Amino acid sequence: MMKRVLLFAAAKESVGQDSITVELPDTATVADLRKQLVSEYPVIRDLVARSFIAVDQQFASNDVLIADAKEIALIPPVSGG
């Protein structure tokens, strides 16, 4: 399955795009998505390790399956306020 991942802040800047699309098996979890992101975009390896993954706008733990996800985002450590 193809999954689009929204990028923000330093991740967006490093990759040069506001989203990326990765191919994953249907049984993929958040952890699998992290591995694929790092493998295809080594430039964000360190940031991915410090980021959360949001699935349908909820922070998701690594064991969450993403097959049904409508929107996935990489959430680097936040700095609002």
Place this chain on the structure above:
Amino acid sequence: MVSITHNPIDTAAVLASVKDADCGANVLFVGTTRRMTGKRETTRLEYECYEEMARAKMMSLVDAARDRWPIVKTSIVHRVGVVEIGEASIAVAVSAAHRSASFDAASWLLERLKQEVPVWKREVWADGQEEWIHPQGEAAPVTKDDSDRDSTKATP
């Protein structure tokens, strides 16, 4: 009221929005762009957000604050885009019958917002450097069921 705006924040309007006849304690926090961080000078800040999630997270923080304190009205406004020195990037207003609830709730809301609402700032320094700020440190609480009261730590 929770909102994200590209425009300057009308802080008086944010405070007025929590006014209530039954409230004797109205707290307004305004976060502004600071010129100096130690010896380093900032030219401006630029904020971006994941808007739908940021708004949803702010609303769930307000709900969580209501469960913790007897607060009456709450407003959070976050500005995105360029925020010049001295201008407000965030305003949090809380009203309650008595001051302890409004002070505590406003402080808690701001701390939680800084930890888990998907908003990022880019620091543009006077020395010409620019950088996105992605703090090291404790991870945001992550919830499988969208309850911000759960504090199961997720692994980044």
